[in-house]
Structure formats: structure tokens, C-alpha cells
Amino acid sequence: MSQRLTDDEKMTLKTGAFGAVLMVSNADPGVIALFRESFAASGAMADASGVVKEALTSGPLPKLPRDSALEVESVVLPALRRGVEILAEKVPxxxxxxxxxxxxxxxxTARAHDGVSPAEAEVIERIRGVLGADATDR
Incomplete structure (x- = not known):
């Protein structure tokens, strides 16, 4: 049985998703790449469906740390983990x-500018690991 998500739960999903993009973007930074990466990521989020689309495309943007990659990860990885838990509980x-x-x-995001760098690939694998073993199913 599906349940509606609270605004806080939606923000958790959004923090994880937008934060994952920020982590990849920070792995191989570049000013020119930033625009291409943002555009590429927004296309993927627009392809979402159901509760996930509602959570990612409505309401305010998450406030993500910008000071260091470690600080970003310390917020984003737990949000990704919690996002999966929320969905598993309410909308499996x-x-x-x-x-x-x-x-x-x-x-x-990684492919948007000069292909996937080793640093970006490493970040994507960390994200995949947090999302769970089924993260390769698409």
C-alpha cells in the first residue's frame, strides 16, 4: 500500500538526488562543465515517475554544503540511504x-563534459553502494 510522503521526506529524497549530482560534479570540477552537468542531471530527474518525480520536481531546492567534498558526502550519503528506507517503507x-x-x-553529470573521469567513476560507485545492491537494476 502506498502512502504519501511528508515534505521532510520529499526533501530527504531531493537532498540525496541533487547531492549525488553535486558529488559527481565536485569530483572533477570545471566552470564550463558545470552548466552542461546541471542540464544533463535535470534531464534524468525529469524522467522520474510517481512519488519520486513529485519529490524531485516540486518544492524548494535542498540546501547542500559547499565547503568541502567530505562535508557534502556527510550530508548526501545518509540522505540517499534514508531516501531508500523511506520509499521502502511507504512506496516500495x-x-x-x-x-x-x-x-x-x-x-x-559525469558524461556531460569530456567523459567519465576516474574520480567521477569512484564517486558514482560510492553512490551505487549506498543505494543498495539492486542499484544496478534499471
Whole structure:
């Protein structure tokens, strides 16, 4: 049985998803790449469906730390983990949707400028690990 998500739960999903994109972008920074990466990631999020789409495309943007990669990870990875837990509890059929959207956004971000660097690939694998073993199912 599906349940509606609270605003806080939606923000958790959004913090994880947008934060994953920020982590990948920070792994191989560049001013020119930033625009391409943002555009690529937004396309992946727009492809979401159901509760995940509602959570990622409505309401305010999450406030993510900008000071260091470690600080970003300390907020984003727990949000990703909690996002999967929230969906598993309330809308289990949307867990694969969330995993696929986050990984697609991370991948599109990495590919948006000069292909996937080793640093970006490493970040994507950390994200994949937090999302769970089924994260490769799309």
C-alpha cells in the first residue's frame, strides 16, 4: 500500500538526488562543465515517475554544503540511504525508480563534459553502494 510522503521526506529524497549530482560534479570540477552537468542531471530527474518525480520536481531546492567534498558526502550519503528506507517503507514499488534516477543523473553529470573521469567513476560507485545492491537494476 502506498502512502504519501511528508515534505521532510520529499526533501530527504531531493537532498540525496541533487547531492549525488553535486558529488559527481565536485569530483572533477570545471566552470564550463558545470552548466552542461546541471542540464544533463535535470534531464534524468525529469524522467522520474510517481512519488519520486513529485519529490524531485516540486518544492524548494535542498540546501547542500559547499565547503568541502567530505562535508557534502556527510550530508548526501545518509540522505540517499534514508531516501531508500523511506520509499521502502511507504512506496516500495518506487525504490527502483529512485535508484535508477539518482544513478542516471550521476552518470549523465559525469558524461556531460569530456567523459567519465576516474574520480567521477569512484564517486558514482560510492553512490551505487549506498543505494543498495539492486542499484544496478534499471
Amino acid at each position: 514499488q518506487d525504490v527502483p525508480v529512485y535508484r535508477a534516477v539518482v544513478l542516471a543523473a550521476a552518470d549523465r
